[in-house]
Amino acid sequence: MEPINASPDPTDALSSVPASGDGRAPTGRLRFFFGPMDCGKSTLALQIDHNQARQGRRGLLLVRHDRSGTPTISSRMGLARNALEVHQAMDLRTLVRDHWTRGARVDYLIVDEAQFLSPEQVDQLAELADDTHLEVYCFGLATDFRSTLFPGSQRLFELADELDAIQVEVLCWCGRPGRFNARVHDGDVVRAGDTVLVADTAPPAAPDGVDIRYQVLCRNHYRTGDLGPHAVKGHQLSLT
Ligand SMILES: Nc1ncnc2c1ncn2[C@@H]1O[C@H](COP(=O)(O)OP(=O)(O)O)[C@@H](O)[C@H]1O
Numbered sequence: 564m565e566p567i568n569a570s571p572d573p574t575d576a577l578s579s580v581p582a583s584g585d586g587r588a589p590t591g592r593l594r595f596f597f598g599p600m601d602c603g604k605s606t607l608a609l610q611i612d613h614n615q616a617r618q619g620r621r622g623l624l625l626v627r628h629d630r631s632g633t634p635t636i637s638s639r640m641g642l643a644r645n646a647l648e649v650h651q652a653m654d655l656r657t658l659v660r661d662h663w664t665r666g667a668r669v670d671y672l673i674v675d676e677a678q679f680l681s682p683e684q685v686d687q688l689a690e691l692a693d694d695t696h697l698e699v700y701c702f703g704l705a706t707d708f709r710s711t712l713f714p715g716s717q718r719l720f721e722l723a724d725e726l727d728a729i730q731v732e733v734l735c736w737c738g739r740p741g742r743f744n745a746r747v748h749d750g751d752v753v754r755a756g757d758t759v760l761v762a763d764t765a766p767p768a769a770p771d772g773v774d775i776r777y778q779v780l781c782r783n784h785y786r787t788g789d790l791g792p793h794a795v796k797g798h799q800l801s802l803t
């Protein structure tokens with residue numbers, strides 16, 4: 564298991580296992596692994612990177628707006644790896660080609676929080692997969708707190724070679740599978756606001772801060788805004 568790497572060195576985003584042989588896949592694919600918050604997307608992203616890197620392939624880890632507030636791919640299982648932050652105007656073709664120009668090998672891309680990519684950046688990923696045989700693994704939410712597709716996710720659904728729904732079910736408080744990411748403000752489900760609002764499913768640590776979090780719900784309870792018998796107004800009490 565990779566240790567948690569707290570170093571801010573952005574070159575750590577390149578997997579450090581030395582290349583062996585050619586290692587290039589004959590064709591590139593764009594894959595989108597999607598699921599609600601907390602279903603294991605970042606964990607899978609780090610597992611795929613680990614399995615690729617130990618076969619001598621070199622990957623570039625990319626992220627936009629990780630929960631940690633740093634350019635990191637972080638899993639609630641405790642793993643984390645440094646990544647490169649994708650900025651709004653960044654051309655991902657240029658990013659990869661600059662690495663190649665500098666002599667750095669890049670065989671695959673891992674992109675976490677891919678819902679935050681612009682549709683143009685998803686087009687760039689598709690172009691990279693087609694023209695350069697790069698394997699592109701994207702991980703993200705399908706829908707936002709209003710239950711509408713994120714623009715980046717919509718483009719991934721349109722363009723990806725493979726769509727993979729993450730198999731680990733996140734359960735609503737009632738026990739049904741949850742697919743809806745409700746945004747909760749002071750104990751109430753909110754349905755209006757900015758699309759991007761980085762926060763966790765756990766209640767905020769500081770009791771004096773703004774109480775915004777997400778809760779995964781089944782469709783019925785998302786529709787009715789019912790957060791379950793343990794929901795409290797204001798800051799959520801820890802049940803553990
Ligand atoms: N203490 C734990 N023991 C076992 N599994 C855990 C634990 N904490 C978190 N997990 C697993 O990690 C998942 C969240 O993984 P993460 O990669 O952070 O999700 P995502 O990126 O989709 O938000 C949970 O659904 C659960 O399966």
Ligand SMILES: Cc1cn([C@H]2C[C@H](O)[C@@H](COP(=O)(O)O)O2)c(=O)[nH]c1=O
Binds near residue numbers: 599628630707744760
């Ligand atoms: C639904 C929704 C989510 N977000 C943010 C909240 C988190 O920071 C990430 C998702 O993280 P995870 O790795 O999938 O747990 O996205 C948002 O900004 N807007 C939304 O509507």
